[in-house]
Amino acid sequence: MILQIENLHAKVGDKEILRGVNLELPLGQVHAIMGPNGSGKSTLAQVLAGREEYTVSGQVLFDGKDLLSLSAEERAFMGLFLAFQYPVELPGVGNLYFLRTALNSVRKHRGLDELDAVDFLAYAQKRMDLVEMDRSLMSRSVNEGFSGGEKKRNEILQLAILEPKLAILDETDSGLDIDALRAVAKAVNALRSPDRTLLLITHYQRLLDYIVPDQVHVMTEGRIVRSGGKDLALELEQHGYLADAKDHTLPVGGTR
Amino acid sequence: MSTDIREFTEREYKYGFSTDLDTDIVPRGLSEDVIRLISGKKKEPAWLLDWRLEAYRKWTQKKEPRWQNVHYEPIDYQDISYYAAPKPKKSLASLDEVDPEVRAMFDKLGISLAEQERISGVTVAVDAVVDSVSVATTFKKRLAEVGVIFCSFSEAVQNHSDLVQQYLGSVVSNQDNFFASLNAAVFTDGSFCYIPKGVQCPMELSTYFRINAADTGQFERTLIIAEEGASVSYLEGCTAPMRDKNQLHAAVVELVALKDAYIKYSTVQNWYPGDAQGQGGIYNFVTKRGLCAGSNSKISWTQVETGSAITWKYPGVILQGDGSVGEFYSVALTANYQQADTGSKMIHIGKNTTSSILSKTVSAGHGQSTYRGLVQVHDTAIGARNHTQCDSLLMGKDSGASTFPYVEVKHPSAKVEHEASTSKIGEDQLFYCRQRGIPEEDATTMIVNGFCREVFKELPMEFAVEAQRLLSVSLEGSIG
Numbered sequence: 001m002i003l004q005i006e007n008l009h010a011k012v013g014d015k016e017i018l019r020g021v022n023l024e025l026p027l028g029q030v031h032a033i034m035g036p037n038g039s040g041k042s043t044l045a046q047v048l049a050g051r052e053e054y055t056v057s058g059q060v061l062f063d064g065k066d067l068l069s070l071s072a073e074e075r076a077f078m079g080l081f082l083a084f085q086y087p088v089e090l091p092g093v094g095n096l097y098f099l100r101t102a103l104n105s106v107r108k109h110r111g112l113d114e115l116d117a118v119d120f121l122a123y124a125q126k127r128m129d130l131v132e133m134d135r136s137l138m139s140r141s142v143n144e145g146f147s148g149g150e151k152k153r154n155e156i157l158q159l160a161i162l163e164p165k166l167a168i169l170d171e172t173d174s175g176l177d178i179d180a181l182r183a184v185a186k187a188v189n190a191l192r193s194p195d196r197t198l199l200l201i202t203h204y205q206r207l208l209d210y211i212v213p214d215q216v217h218v219m220t221e222g223r224i225v226r227s228g229g230k231d232l233a234l235e236l237e238q239h240g241y242l243a244d245a246k247d248h249t250l251p252v253g254g255t256r
Numbered sequence: 257m258s259t260d261i262r263e264f265t266e267r268e269y270k271y272g273f274s275t276d277l278d279t280d281i282v283p284r285g286l287s288e289d290v291i292r293l294i295s296g297k298k299k300e301p302a303w304l305l306d307w308r309l310e311a312y313r314k315w316t317q318k319k320e321p322r323w324q325n326v327h328y329e330p331i332d333y334q335d336i337s338y339y340a341a342p343k344p345k346k347s348l349a350s351l352d353e354v355d356p357e358v359r360a361m362f363d364k365l366g367i368s369l370a371e372q373e374r375i376s377g378v379t380v381a382v383d384a385v386v387d388s389v390s391v392a393t394t395f396k397k398r399l400a401e402v403g404v405i406f407c408s409f410s411e412a413v414q415n416h417s418d419l420v421q422q423y424l425g426s427v428v429s430n431q432d433n434f435f436a437s438l439n440a441a442v443f444t445d446g447s448f449c450y451i452p453k454g455v456q457c458p459m460e461l462s463t464y465f466r467i468n469a470a471d472t473g474q475f476e477r478t479l480i481i482a483e484e485g486a487s488v489s490y491l492e493g494c495t496a497p498m499r500d501k502n503q504l505h506a507a508v509v510e511l512v513a514l515k516d517a518y519i520k521y522s523t524v525q526n527w528y529p530g531d532a533q534g535q536g537g538i539y540n541f542v543t544k545r546g547l548c549a550g551s552n553s554k555i556s557w558t559q560v561e562t563g564s565a566i567t568w569k570y571p572g573v574i575l576q577g578d579g580s581v582g583e584f585y586s587v588a589l590t591a592n593y594q595q596a597d598t599g600s601k602m603i604h605i606g607k608n609t610t611s612s613i614l615s616k617t618v619s620a621g622h623g624q625s626t627y628r629g630l631v632q633v634h635d636t637a638i639g640a641r642n643h644t645q646c647d648s649l650l651m652g653k654d655s656g657a658s659t660f661p662y663v664e665v666k667h668p669s670a671k672v673e674h675e676a677s678t679s680k681i682g683e684d685q686l687f688y689c690r691q692r693g694i695p696e697e698d699a700t701t702m703i704v705n706g707f708c709r710e711v712f713k714e715l716p717m718e719f720a721v722e723a724q725r726l727l728s729v730s731l732e733g734s735i736g
């Protein structure tokens with residue numbers, strides 16, 4: 001198991017958002033979490049990545065280590081990556097420079113040599129080709145003025161460059177037209193590997209037509225309420241999340 | 257905000273050592289006698305003494321300005337020593353004779369007084385000024401070959417008296433303002449630079465100012481003249497020891513660009529900012545102004561202000577020649593209890609004159625940054641254009657930023673544009689960087705540097721690197 005989550009709770013102030021999440025992800029698999037807006041999917045992703053504004057309890061083992069005791073950067077060094085639902089703009093910070101700084105920082109903490117600008121460029125160009133990223137985006141500031149699709153593509157490029165053990169993709173499909181979705185899915189598929197686990201967060205099943213998961217989990221009201229094979233996604237598409245939650249007589253708050 | 261960031265923005269001032277130099281100091285206090293004494297020590301011509309005395313008399317009639325958006329205890333002008341010079345062991349015939357302690361001090365600052373290429377291909381001539389007295393000017397010979405004069409102000413007074421007399425006070429008069437009059441009365445040294453007609457100065461010229469003695473003020477003057485078609489790039493850097501009393505720095509810089517001339521003046525200001533509690537630090541009250549005297553001349557100011565307890569200055573350009581261009585690029589960083597009230601004055605007089613102002617302020621800790629600018633278009637300035645952009649970045653909840661753009665337009669054809677923005681370093685931005693494995697401290701520097709990038713790219717290459725480093729050092733320590 002690359003990730004084992006046990007009874008994970010997260011609060012902001014008095015508001016409880018995650019209410020006891022249990023989830024296990026084996027190395028090399030692709031899992032999907034689906035669920036309605038506001039069910040806590042992004043919160044789960046952010047908590048796993050080390051965002052500090054949440055009060056967290058429960059246990060999470062990442063690669064056998066106690067994840068919750070680590071800082072965000074330490075989690076990154078260990079190989080945890082989050083493709084953000086809303087990638088952040090860094091005005092004036094060159095994209096290529098940002099990527100090289102990130103990669104070298106991660107390499108340094110893994111005991112590897114840092115790459116100089118020339119070696120990095122060669123490496124980055126290969127990865128850009130892999131994810132079919134327009135090279136002109138590299139000379140611009142990180143995400144500044146990027147279209148929605150370009151931002152998402154840039155997240156996948158960062159994934160490709162940092163080569164994490166676990167990548168969480170938060171709504172990478174949202175805001176993409178069908179062509180962009182296909183291209184991003186193709187890039188993600190190219191990054192599947194026996195040494196890498198992917199956790200796809202989405203509330204549309206259409207992404208899963210292109211990236212076929214080993215397992216699908218359903219999240220509502222801050223809990224994983226159901227897990228199943230890839231067909232579960234289709235079933236959800238037809239019957240909706242709430243019907244599903246009721247079927248399993250799980251304690252669910254009001255409807256939203 | 258996490259403790260990491262707090263430590264980061266509170267790291268200590270690296271240049272805070274003081275050097276035990278044998279120093280010739282005039283007793284504290286200011287009077288006509290003190291001015292006569294200074295002028296006498298410097299063996300100045302009578303016209304200069306008269307000019308100083310005239311300035312002094314004007315100064316005594318002036319009130320210290322209080323309109324700026326900074327706060328400090330009243331300065332006791334009788335409690336300052338107005339002349340402090342490292343005593344030369346003998347008069348200097350060459351660089352080799354520079355006092356080894358002075359040399360060691362500059363080595364410690366990372367400034368080499370030896371004549372050498374700093375970075376492959378880039379040559380920088382350095383004039384080093386300690387406590388207002390120039391101690392060494394490098395590359396003098398090579399510059400002389402093309403007719404460039406680059407020397408201390410005192411030397412210029414001795415050897416190029418006619419030029420000094422012609423231009424001194426022609427841009428900033430000895431009655432311009434309270435601090436300019438004070439400077440004119442008591443200035444002890446500074447740098448002088450003259451680029452003859454048609455000459456592109458073959459290297460960067462640079463002056464490093466250092467306040468060393470305690471309880472002294474530093475009052476240096478810089479005068480740069482670019483004749484028709486000449487061009488020069490000039491850099492000024494400065495540091496001071498850590499002292500728990502505030503010290504006054506009131507400099508004057510005058511630039512004169514004749515027809516088709518270009519002067520690029522870059523400052524990396526790193527005076528001692530005071531400690532994390534706001535004790536000590538330099539009061540940096542400076543008058544800098546350029547005159548685009550000839551048509552199609554251009555003057556460009558770039559400043560990176562990271563030091564000083566209080567910075568108060570408005571480098572400006574008088575756009576007299578038709579088609580002349582004035583530019584101002586500024587980064588002002590205030591951390592801990594630093595205050596900065598800075599900006600630019602662009603005075604459009606000639607036809608089709610253009611000016612642009614780009615101001616970036618970064619406030620951390622209890623830092624307060626104010627942009628204050630004046631764009632004035634006279635009724636003669638047909639077709640004048642100005643673009644002003646002021647961006648403020650706030651770090652932490654106790655920092656602040658204000659913007660005061662003043663515009664006075666007397667010709668209807670003028671086009672004056674102003675844009676302003678204020679943003680905070682977002683937790684989102686920091687988290688994004690940290691998630692990618694960039695530690696918080698590096699991420700902060702990266703974001704701030706990114707914010708300042710458009711200004712840094714105006715600096716000469718090697719100084720841009722220096723400025724980025726300085727910025728990160730200065731940030732080390734104050735977000736709350």
Ligand SMILES: Nc1ncnc2c1ncn2[C@@H]1O[C@H](COP(=O)(O)OP(=O)(O)O)[C@@H](O)[C@H]1O
Pocket residue numbers: 012015017035036037038039040041042043044053
């Ligand atoms: N930092 C926060 N402060 C307050 N409420 C939050 C915060 N983060 C998330 N929430 C709330 O938690 C719930 C779950 O949000 P989110 O995890 O973004 O859901 P999803 O990604 O499944 O749409 C929402 O009601 C949201 O408003």
Ligand SMILES: [Mg+2]
Pocket residue numbers: 041042043085170171
């Ligand atoms: Mg979400």
